[in-house]
Amino acid sequence: MEKEQSAELAMLFSGVKNAGNLDYVTGWYKKAAEYIQGTQIECAFVSTNSICQGQQVPILWPNLFARGVHINFAHQTFKWSNEARGNAAVYCIIVGFSLRNRTEKQLFLYDDIKGEPKAQTVKWINAYLADAQHVFIDSRSSVLDTQTNPMVFGSMPNDGGNLIIEENEYASFLQQEPEAERYIRPFLGAEEFINNKKRYCLWLLNAEPQHLKKCPLIVARLQKVREHRGGSNREATRKLAQTPSLFGEIRQPESGHYLLVPSTSSERRKYIPIGFMNSSDISSNANLLVPNATLYEFGVLTSQMHMAWMRTVCGRLEMRYRYSAQIVYNNFPWPDISEEQKAAIMQKAQAVLDARAQFPDSSLADLYDPNTMPPVLTKAHAALDSAVDKLYRKAPFPDDAARVALLFELYGKKTEALLTGKRKRGRG
Structure with missing residues (x-):
């Protein structure tokens, strides 16, 4: 009977590999946990890695563990290239579970640096696919x-790009408007920070109005900021048009x-x-x-x-x-x-x-x-x-x-x- 149930379960969930979104994937896990109640069936999915990461873990896994589910073997995130057009890559995990709690479990730890898995025999596999007890x-x-x-x-500037000075604009901008130098600061996104790329911004917090009036290029940019924000369909952004010289959201520490x-x-x-x-x-x-x-x-x-x-x-x-x-x-x-x-x-x-x-x-x-x-x-x-x-x-x-x-x-x-x-x- 259990062999028949296992075969039926495999057929029922064979579509998981085609799951198009996270809700669909988690639904298969939940349905499997319901289906195996009162049996010794063991099942496993190859699925998107998101269900064992971040905010998804405390949403899905307490529900499964409350149904008596135990993870008995797992493979951490790996890249799976399928046969789709363009050889699309999917980032997957493998999770095997049942109502029977094995005393020894197999966990394949994926080394991101080396790009290869390493098998370990462990006592615990938690919802993060780690050798540790359950926490969420x-x-x-x-x-x-x-x-x-x-x-x-x-x-966040929220400026339509008008408070930003790109590297190829910097020298020309200062040549035309040397007074602006006091207001120009290095501006770092993740890309600029990691790759040592140059980018700048106009940082006009506490800028003197009489100084700004001596900088027509800055004033022209502020007018464009005002227009950009004023044309937004968001009320909060339209309100920011009243202060075009400031970033839309400022969290920069002033010192230290x-x-x-x-x-x-x-x-x-x-x-x-x-x-x-x-x-x-x-x-x-x-x-x-x-x-x-x-x-x-x-x-x-x-x-x-x-x-x-x-x-x-x-x-x-x-x-x-x-x-x-x-x-x-x-x-x-x-x-x-x-x-x-x-x-x-x-x-x-x-x-x-x-x-x-x-x-x-x-x-x-x-x-x-x-x-x-x-x-x-x-x-x-x-x-x-x-x-x-x-x-x-x-x-x-x-x-x-x-x-x-x-x-x-x-x-x-x-x-x-x-x-x-x-x-x-x-x-x-």
Whole structure:
């Protein structure tokens, strides 16, 4: 009977490979979990990787686990080229599950850097396809550790391109209007930051009106900003026409340093290139920022510990990492440290920046390409990784899977402590 049911199930769900959207894929998983109730049937899907990433995990998987489902084997994200016209690529996972909980499970860990899987026998496979107990990383609007500075998007011009000065315009613009130099700042999207491309913007916050009147090219651009915003079909944008000299959304810190995290980064890199930036460099909303950051925050976030967390819980654009404040940063379990430990991390973080500075003509894309990463930078990162690892435990971590398992455990403890605190305050 079970063989017949298994065959019927395979036929029923054979269409999953043609799933056109996420709702359709998750529906097959839910239907399979319902179908196998009261049986020993084991089933598996090759499906889009999104269901085990980001915000989708706490939506789908608690429902499946509540039905008694156990993941018994899985393969992390891989690229599958099919026979469609143009040899279209789909980014897939394989998930095998049943109501029977195997004591030994098979997990194929995919190494983004090497581009190959590695089979492991594990005791746990959670919804993120990690060797760790079940936790669900919900979207969080504020940081889990309240002593940590919040992460925000960069500033958005909403200007029709009129506050932006491209590299090929820069020299001509200044030649015609030298008075404008005081208002021109480097403007960094993710593309410019990673690839060392030049782009500029007019940053007119607190600009003196009498100075602006001496800059007819600026005034002409502001008129175009006003017209662009005034013609919008969105009321909020039309209101911005009243202040054409300002970006539509301003989140740039006015002083000090900030961390710049590109929203999207290549999966080939061992580390997301994170910037420790001066406030005079304006970041666009293609990046995420941590204002008023120190070298300590830079050191922890650019470490292998944080990268392992990011790779596990983030969403992806195809295979590329999509960094999210709500999922990745706000839920990251920071270690409890002493001032002495903090100083040591800051010293090693500075060594990473110093190593980068030795190659002023190389972009971050060059520096963090696994084939061209300079040995001095590799060595600096390794020292930083070791120091950050020791903030979490004394024994070395054998691999990223062990790092992630500990971070999930720590996340569970920290969230439970938050809930306990809320219950106590409620009773009070």
